[in-house]
Amino acid sequence: MKKLLPIILILSALLFSSCVKQKEKREFFAMDTHMTVTIYGPTADVVAADAQSEVERLDALFNAENEDSEIGRLNKSRAASLSEDTRRLLKLALEYSGETDGAFDPTVRPLVRLWGFTSGDYRVPSSSEIASALALVDHDAVSVTDNEAKITRKGVEIDLGGIAKGYTSDALTEMLSTEGIRGAIVDLGGNIQTFGKKPDGSDWKVAVKDPDGDGSLCTLTVGEKAVVTSGGYERYFTENDKTYCHIIDPESGRPVENDLSSVTIVADSGALADALSTALFVMGREKAEEFWKSSSLDFDFLLYTTDKKLYVSEGIADSVSDGLDFETVAR
């Protein structure tokens, strides 16, 4: 036994370290953005490859720019049969649109196109152009049944870009839970979602980007959460010294222009966090806080204003570190 002991120790240590230490980081381009999937576990390499395939599969279903995608076909023929994933995502999008009173709206596409954000040919449209595109923003004109979706008004179009990445990170963490993975963090174009724990058993550290610079506003320490930020700083154009951001207010038909510089949502679901980060950014600080207080949806927020103040909802106030002083918002 004495002679065997070192061998047993080394063998078990080998096994132990290979389980705990294995890490696979995979970077790729999908959904018009850069993605990174980092997975810890004995089968990390295989699962990371599966994760990329899953993202590509969902991208091919959801991408409104692709006429052959399910959303592309739905926009074109105003009726299409949908796969389970597209149906679930579209239903979520419509649900959150209702919950946020249209601040998040998956039918804002005619306006996004008018301002040039689908093509890159940016321009400031006339008021009458905005008014006619605005008339086509109508999530009530979209209906989803068990196997089919319909658009009941001509000209209404769906774009799930404001929620698809969140849904996709939900799908990835769902996949990971069935694959024996210990921990993972996915970064889908800045949408962060975590799964399990870090190899050392600790929680994940997610920084929130400073809209005005290269640094971060603060660091959030989270368990299994989605952390999604929306702001006008990532995509925008400038004309006559005025900046127009890519998030269009579905009510005014114009790029959002209020007291918020960025909004970060922390929630269990990536789809919810994705849709709400856009919605609260559209609302502005006061309405965003009121929405949080009255909503039945379970989430926390971090609001960064144009005058560089940080407001954090009480549920995550203890998770914020390394950053600016902030004001805690209580329910």
Next chain:
Amino acid sequence: MRMNKRDFVAIALVVALSLVGFLLFGRTGEKGKEVVIRSDGRLVGTYPLSENRELTVTLGSGKNTIVIRDGGVSVSDADCPDKYCVKQGVISRSGESLICLPHRLAVEITDGSEPDGTAR
């Protein structure tokens, strides 16, 4: 001080683990930034490696005195039976750790400043 068989197994396990870890992932880490102290997996505290300090961690099972000095960290004193944590000396690189098995205490160096991801 006499070592019993359990001490030996504990020490051998730690040595074997670090050795195998080193052989498999042999890159010596970068100079670390943060000292993370955990007891039983629970976070006791996180301290910058760049600031000299001495702290005593008192746990149900005993106490360890941890010294952070000149970019390194060590356990200067402990009332555990084997004092293995003290004998491990000074560590300074990211990924290195000091372990006191009897007190279930781990002192680890991380590159602290780096978040796992950035929401943007």
